[in-house]
Amino acid sequence: MKRIVYTMALGRPKFAECALGLARSLRLIGDTTPRVIVTDLPNYPWERYFDEVLVPTEPAEMVYFAKLTALERTDADQVLWLDGDMLAFRRLDDIFDACAGKGFAVQGTEIDKGDWYGSVTDHCTRLRVPSLPRFNGGMIYYERTPETQRLISTVRNAMTTDGFGFPKYRGGFPEEPVVAAAMRKEGIGHVFPESADFHNSATGLIGSLRLDVQNNECSFVCRRDDVRFVRPYVFHASRYINYTVYWRQLAALEKLERYEDQHGYGWLSPGQKLRRSVERRYLKWVLKKL
DSSP: OOOEEEEOOOSSSHHHHHHHHHHHHHTTTTTTOOOOEEEOOSSSSSHHHHEEEEEOSSSSGGGGGGGGOOHHOOOEEEEEEEEEEEOOSSSSHHHHHHHSSSSSSEEEEEESSSSSSSSSHHHHHHTSSEEEEOOOTTTEESSSSSSHHHHHHHHHHTTTTTTTGGOOOOTOOOOHHHHHHHHHTOOOOEEEEEEGGGGGGGGTTEEEEEEETTTEEEEEOOOOSSSSOOOOEEEOOOOGGGGGHHHHHHHHHHHHHHHHHHHHOOOHHHHHHHHHHHHHHHHHHHHHHH
């Protein structure tokens, strides 16, 4: 079965930089899953980091639905949608393997009360469902099955009509509550618990956010449904897109790209060569004493 990572960069140049950061982070950790991007931003090195570059076809009010168009736009059998403002710290094979055969999957929590795009109790009453899976749409898994395609069709129909009664957001219906409603109405889809840590956006951060792409470090403590230490496969910048710590990681990834372009296989700096020479001589002298 063909797997792909599917993402998008539309409109503003900063979103191109984010998507390149995602792709660079995947390449840095050795993830070989083919990558596909939907973008209207030319003059970026897309071909270097993506196997396929597509132009957007959905109208502006359906931009959130575009996450679910990979089955009609590619020949992939397994799709992992990742928002462009994500950074990968572990290879994605475990996520694909865990989701395989589930048709459609998200990471979240089943809720029947509280507030999520309005009153959850009111939503459940209106939709005639007992609960809804609250999830972050930064990561969505889906595969080529008749059931999944029916679910996606239900989502499309809802987002082009009444959005199941959910409020509009930035000119269109947000995909998260509409997908959640479709999953429960169609009886399709799997919800992984937050503890799966496939992705996390450090909402409710307690203390410091340890984020370092060059040392493959992403860990923190946060308060979600409970207080927990988190080390996710993928970090979702989300609100941290406005923090310097995220943009420092993008700069570090770009710097590594320049290094790769300027230096060949196994290159050592003059400083490294000098240190090697000094330490070799020192060890030779020490070993003579033994």
